[in-house]
Structure formats: structure tokens, C-alpha cells
Amino acid sequence: MKPALKMSFLALGWAALATPSVWAQGEDALQVRSWAAACANCHGTNGHAQSGNESLAGGNKDEMLKKLLDFKSGRKPATLMHQLAKGYTDEQLAAIVGYFATQKK
Secondary structure (H helix, E strand, O other), X not given: OOHHHHHHHHHHHXXXXXXXXXXXXXXXXXXXXXXXXXXXXXXXXXXXXXXXOOOOOOOOHHHHHHHHHHHHHOOOOOOOHHHHHOOOOHHHHHHHHHXXXXXXX
């Protein structure tokens, strides 16, 4: 094998190891979508809520995450959200918020 070609394969291999695999990303995306599905009862499928509830689709990621973390810590009073938010890690909440932020309004 030519040295330049060998170096290309080596660089490609290191790049593959340094980034998440396509399969892992797919599994993570499915997991996040499953977590987000728990929000559908109040916030609608894919974040498109019926009147009376807040739609999450296309929302500002930073604002939504702040609200969830405030619910989780008790800084923001709620009847239900504070209990639900406590069931997720901060990283999981960030992933859920990221999912809803990418949904079309």
C-alpha cells in the first residue's frame, strides 16, 4: 500500500474513533424521542399542543431548558412539571429540549 493511501486510511480510522458512530447517534435519537413522547399528553405530539397548553415545537432551547431546570429545582412552582423534571438528569432534559427545538412550529 502506498504511504499516502495508508496515511489516509489511518486518519480516517482516527476520525471514526474520535466521533460517535452513526449507529450510536441513531440509538440516542430514538431514546431522546422516547423521552420526549412522555410530554405528548400535555404538550402534544412532537410538541404541537392543543389550546390551553404550551407548544414546545420550535421553541428556544435555552429558555425551555431553564424552565425545566427551574421546575426540577423547585424555583418555578408547578402542579406536575416539578415532579416530572426530577425524573430526568440535566443531560436528558437538555436532549429532550434539543429534540423539541428542532421540531417545526
